[in-house]
Amino acid sequence: MARAKLAVGETGGVSVTREHRAKGSTGSTGWKALPRGARAPKSADVRWVASCTYRESASATRRLRRYGPTQATARQALLDAVAELREPSRSNLAGLTRRHALSEIATEWGRRTEARTDLSETTKRVYRDALRSYLLPNALASRPLEEVNRVAAVRDYLQAVAGAHGYGAARQARNVLSGVLQLAAEADVLPNNAARGVEIPRTKGAAVAVRSTKRRERLEGLEVPAKAWARDTTRALTKDERDAFRLAVATDELAIKRDVADLVQLLAGTGARIGEALALRWEHLDVTAGTLHVKGTKTDGSDRVLHLPAWLLEVLSARRAKSGVGYIFPSPKHGSEVRRDASAVQAAMRILFDRHGLSWATVHTLRRSVATIMHTQGVPLVEVANQLGHADASMTMRVYLGRNAGAPSAAHAL
Structure with missing residues (x-):
């Protein structure tokens, strides 16, 4: 017999479990579920997680998760979150009508988002x-909610953002607008959320907008043509381009000062995600075997042991001789047992890409480049997927290599 559908505002059953991670870790990564009845290692942090399904509208549910040092505090935090969702008219939403400007509820949505405990600091x-x-x-923010909550208005807004800032910005803009309108819908101010499901427009030849004044000045100083300022998340470096970049970074004063020179070598030689690289500890490196244990967290396949190229093993061995304890790439300010913040690393690497003729590249470009280099060298697709920590090799081909990346075996077959 099928389960009865939850009514709007109702929750499913509440489950409370425990998670643990190694002491000294920071951020949301590294937490693993602790089986019922099992004891966490003495050297691990432990937290309780309370979760349930919440019906937020007739067509959508949300999985709520709240944390606490004890089972009771986690459960209470979840109940408080449910109560707030059921009473959206509290706080700054009292008296709000569909004739109020979008900006009024957008500001409140921003405040609530900052207060959420289930979101990482990066997401916030x-x-x-x-x-x-x-x-x-945007002019949309000053318009009444009833005018904004129309598919045509949402589409025009996203088209303008995509044209000025690109597809990625439009995607973020839609997520935020949808969240704001959903808050109004939950408060019974609007009958629905018109932004949900609106397709993000793709634009060709759009003007390149650089929000960072420092980056604009940097690119102008480097005499980089404006048409080359846009990031391109579909491109990869050739083997020669990758090697030229990593060798240039190895002696770059900025890279050395900000301690990202060795990190670039690791990303360029393994294809690891930035979060995986920053989570690495010295005990994960086996110099004798020439391997590195990357403890990925996305899927079972992301936890893997990688064989390192000789040049990268040499870089890491030299680095270990200077430290050898804690994280391989720790926080420069807080010592070897504090994990480094990814946003600071990414900011430094964006500067390096600009300075070394790769203004189109992103941190993820190095990961894509490793996949492409392996593929063009004739490495089987399943091994490329294993290198990247993908459980599904077809996703490696579809997302990281693309349909236009021909296999070397095709030439032999023809």
Whole structure:
């Protein structure tokens, strides 16, 4: 017999479990579920997780998760979150009508997002930047909610953002606008959320907008043509380009000062995700075997042991001789047992890409480049997927190599 569908505002059953991670780790990564009845290692941090399914509208549910040091505090935090969702008219939403400006509820949505405990600091920063950069400065923010909550209005807004800032910015803008309108719908101010499901427009030949004044000045100083300022998440470096970049970074004063020179070598030689690289500890490196244990967290396949190229093993061996304890790439300010913040690393690497003729590249370009180099060298697709930590090799081909990346075996067959 099928389960009865939850009514709007109702929750499913509440489950409370425990998670643990190695002491000294930071951020949301590294937490693993602790089986019922099992004891966590004495050297591990432990937290309780309370979760349930919440019906937020007739067509959508949300999985809520709240944390606490004890079972009771986690459960209470979840119940408080459910109560807030059921009473959206509290706080700054009292008296709000569909004739009020979008900006009024957008500001409240931003406040609530900052207060959420189920979002990582990186996610909050992305939402915060999109709200401040794309939504609040736009003329849409001053229009009444009833005018904004139309598919045509949403589509025009996303088209404008995509044209000025690109597809990625439009995607972030839609996520934020959808969240704001959903809050209004939950408060019974709007009958529905018109932004949900609106397709993000793709634009060709759009003007390149650089929000960072420092980056604009840097690119102008380097005499990089404006048409080359845009990031391109579909391109990869050739083997020669990758080697030229990593060798240039190895002696770059900025890279050395900000301690990202060795990190670039690792990313360029393994294809690891930035979060995986920053989670590496010295005990994960086996110099004798020439391997590195990357403890990925996305899927079972992301936990893997990689064989390192000789040049990268030499870089890491030299680095270990200087430290050899804690994280391989720790926080420069807080010591070897504190994990480094990814946003600071990414900012430094963006500068390096600009300075070394790769203004189109992103941190993820190095990961894509490793996949492409392996593929063009004739490495089987399943081994490329294993290198990247993908459980599904077809996703490796579809997302990282693309349909236009021919296999070397095709030439032999023809």
